[in-house]
Structure formats: C-alpha cells, structure tokens
Amino acid sequence: MQYRKDSPIGVIDSGIGGFSVARQVQKLLPEENLIYLGDGAHIPYGNHPQETIVAMARYMFRFMERRQVKALLVACNTISCVVEQCESAVSCPTINAVQAGADAVSRMDVEKVGVISTVFTHQSRCYPRRIRAQSPKKVVVLSCGCPDLARLVEHNLGDPEGMAQVEDNLRKELDHMVLVDKIQCCVLGCTHYPLVTDSIHKLYPDLPLVDPAEQMALDLRDYLDREGLRREAGIPGRLDIFTTGDVKEYALRAKQVGLERLGSVAFYPPMEL
Known part of the structure; x- marks a missing residue:
C-alpha cells in the first residue's frame, strides 16, 4: 500500500x-x-x-x-x-508497547526492574524475556499481574472516591516490590497506568517509572x-x-x-x- x-x-x-x-x-x-x-x-x-x-x-x-x-x-x-x-x-x-518498554529499560543503568501489568501480560513473561534479551548486562525482572487495576483506572479516573480505590490497589500490587524487593524502576506495563502516575508518585516518590508510550x-x-x-x-x-x-x-x-x-x-x- x-x-x-x-x-x-x-x-x-x-x-x-x-x-x-x-x-x-x-x-x-x-x-x-x-x-x-x-x-x-x-x-x-x-x-x-x-x-x-x-x-x-x-x-x-x-x-x-x-x-x-x-x-x-x-x-x-x-x-x-x-x-x-x-x-x-x-x-x-x-x-x-512491550518492545518499546524493553528498549527504554535497556538504556537505563539498573539491575532490578519491576513490571506491573495485566494478568495475561504477566503470565506470558513477555516483558522479562525482552528486557533480558535487550539489556547489555544481567537484569533481575520482577513481574506482577494486576487483575483489577486497569478496570479501576478506566472507571474512576477523575473521581476522588474512585481514585482512593485505585491507590489502595496500587499499594496492594506494588508495596512488596518497592519496599521489600527494592526495585530500581517500575515499568508501567499497561497503558492505563500512566494515567495515574500522579498517584504512583504520591505513594512512591523515589521510584522511577518507565512509560513505554x-x-x-x-x-x-x-x-x-x-x-x-x-x-x-x-x-x-x-x-x-x-x-x-x-x-x-x-x-x-x-x-x-x-x-x-x-x-x-x-x-x-x-x-x-
């Protein structure tokens, strides 16, 4: 064409x-x-x-x-x-998006990366595979599938009460990776998640975010x-x-x-x- x-x-x-x-x-x-x-x-x-x-x-x-x-x-x-x-x-x-996100991570000086995504993206392991394949050094990739987060963002964006639910869900999904596993950055592995970066920054102000967009x-x-x-x-x-x-x-x-x-x-x- x-x-x-x-x-x-x-x-x-x-x-x-x-x-x-x-x-x-x-x-x-x-x-x-x-x-x-x-x-x-x-x-x-x-x-x-x-x-x-x-x-x-x-x-x-x-x-x-x-x-x-x-x-x-x-x-x-x-x-x-x-x-x-x-x-x-x-x-x-x-x-x-996945290829772009992996490309972005490969340019960063990090050794431990977190990825939050939908359940299917998490179970497919496509992010860990592509990040490891493209990164110039060994990278540990921790992935978390979030069954509810995209839907919560879709229906509650801009609503203060609804956004409280979004932030509760973010804590549920991210607390362990950030506070225990000590990831050095987090890939927003679903396009809905960059729409609530303000909430993520409020909860984890020192966590660098990777937006594949x-x-x-x-x-x-x-x-x-x-x-x-x-x-x-x-x-x-x-x-x-x-x-x-x-x-x-x-x-x-x-x-x-x-x-x-x-x-x-x-x-x-x-x-x-």
Whole structure:
C-alpha cells in the first residue's frame, strides 16, 4: 500500500489506556492526524484467554487497515504480547508497547526492574524475556499481574472516591516490590497506568517509572522521518476517536487526560464473542 504524508496514524487499545500513547504522540508530533480505537466493550483484555485476545486484536487491526493508516501503534501491552499473530491483518508497520518498554529499560543503568501489568501480560513473561534479551548486562525482572487495576483506572479516573480505590490497589500490587524487593524502576506495563502516575508518585516518590508510550512516540518519529512520511509542520493534526464502549465517557476521559484537537468521538460495533 502506498502511504501519503497526510495518511493518519492508528492507535489501538483495550480501553482509554491508549490515550497515554496518543498524548505522547500529540506532544512530539502535533502535526499528525490520529485515529484511535478503544475496545471498551471487552476491557480488560488481560483477563481473556489468548485465542480471544488475538481475535479481538485482529478485529481492531482490520479496522485500521480499512482506514489506510501509515503506522499502527499497538498501545495495549496485552495485545503486544501476541502481536506477531495479528500483524498479517495490516500492511503498515506496527510499533508495540512491550518492545518499546524493553528498549527504554535497556538504556537505563539498573539491575532490578519491576513490571506491573495485566494478568495475561504477566503470565506470558513477555516483558522479562525482552528486557533480558535487550539489556547489555544481567537484569533481575520482577513481574506482577494486576487483575483489577486497569478496570479501576478506566472507571474512576477523575473521581476522588474512585481514585482512593485505585491507590489502595496500587499499594496492594506494588508495596512488596518497592519496599521489600527494592526495585530500581517500575515499568508501567499497561497503558492505563500512566494515567495515574500522579498517584504512583504520591505513594512512591523515589521510584522511577518507565512509560513505554514515550519510547513509542520516539520510535514513530524515527520511522516517519526515515520513510519521508512526516506530515508538514505548522498544520495541527486532529484526533478522531472510536470506541466499542461508552462514547460520552470516552469524550470526557479524552479531555481529562489532556488530549487536544479532538475531532469526532463515535461508536464502533464490538466483535461478538
């Protein structure tokens, strides 16, 4: 497929978590047009069996292929763990969160790394494998699967009472790794988690956090520059959002997390399970 500079960039996620990736792209590449698809009907992906995750992911990949995106950002870490089984559904290059997170850790001078993620990402061991494969020295990787955290963030962002539940869950999942295991940094292995970094910093002010979204935006910029596909500067891009979930909630959350230049926010029918 022939891509143009004006072709959009796709971002997919299981819910609103990928807004953290879209936000980083808007900061680094404000001229680019973005199309976002969040599968709110099936969140959290990490609690589904692998074959269902692959099927739902390929459903979203095909959505983006029809819109002729010039690059696809696989924001969802759970999908990133099975991305090789999905890439045939699109013709454009993909940039995934797990690879980006491992790349970011490999550039750090650390020997003990923590990863918090969904249950599926944790059980797949994809982060420990990729971090160890890419790090120049031996690294101990401690991983924790959080069955409730993504859902709590999805439904409680911006609500003081709800955020108290989020912080209680963060303590439950992180206390041992931070206070006992003494991890030197923590990879936010689910796109929902960067949306509550203020809460994490409040609980653990000395803990460095690794947000794969930052590396994903850098990798995207490098790809666009290398291929001559970067849109002309000076003309702000727009963000169109599609969701299989609640349209009004997505519009509200997009504004809450600081996304800019919003175009349409529309419903897209979910895949039937």
